[in-house]
Amino acid sequence: IVEIATVNGSMVQSIITHGSLEQLGLTTGKLIRAEVKAPWVLLAKGAQEPACTAENRFSGTIERISTGQINSEYSIRLDEGTELCAIGGSGSGEVLGLQAGDRVWAFFSCYAVILHVD
Numbered sequence: 094i095v096e097i098a099t100v101n102g103s104m105v106q107s108i109i110t111h112g113s114l115e116q117l118g119l120t121t122g123k124l125i126r127a128e129v130k131a132p133w134v135l136l137a138k139g140a141q142e143p144a145c146t147a148e149n150r151f152s153g154t155i156e157r158i159s160t161g162q163i164n165s166e167y168s169i170r171l172d173e174g175t176e177l178c179a180i181g182g183s184g185s186g187e188v189l190g191l192q193a194g195d196r197v198w199a200f201f202s203c204y205a206v207i208l209h210v211d
Contacts, residue, residue: 095119095208097127101173106148107206117210126209133205134179136167137198138189147200153177155195158186167191169199 095114097105105127109117119125129149137143142150153171165186167179177199191197 094203097125097206097208099173099175101175103151103171103173103175105206106203107208108203109208113208117208119208119210123210126211128207128209129177129201129205130207131166131178131180134177134199134201136169136179136181136189136191137200138191138195139198140196143198143200145200146202148203149206150198150200151175151177152196152198155191155193155197157193158191160186167197169197171199 095107095109097107099105107127142152151171153169155167156170157168159166160183163183164180165183167186169177169179171177179199
């Protein structure tokens with residue numbers, strides 16, 4: 094398990110193999126980037142933190158929604174200021190009643206976090 098501190102002090106967890114740890118040359122304090130693909134980000138509407146097993150949970154506000162026939166893209170401004178995108182089925186967003194301005198929780202598994210070293 095690799096714990097990454099964001100610029101604003103939030104923590105993101107990622108699970109990688111020992112081989113990846115060596116290949117990336119990760120050490121405490123090394124500057125790295127974390128990437129999460131939008132389809133792996135799930136959303137829960139409301140102010141209350143969801144009770145789930147996802148290691149990474151962040152609250153924020155939906156800034157915009159791009160709705161398509163099959164999928165919709167949700168742009169979320171996290172409370173810390175970072176923009177995060179989520180993609181889900183357009184029908185799911187309708188069932189949840191998601192709209193721009195809504196408070197949501199964005200969450201994802203530590204297995205969904207890809208690490209990059211520049």
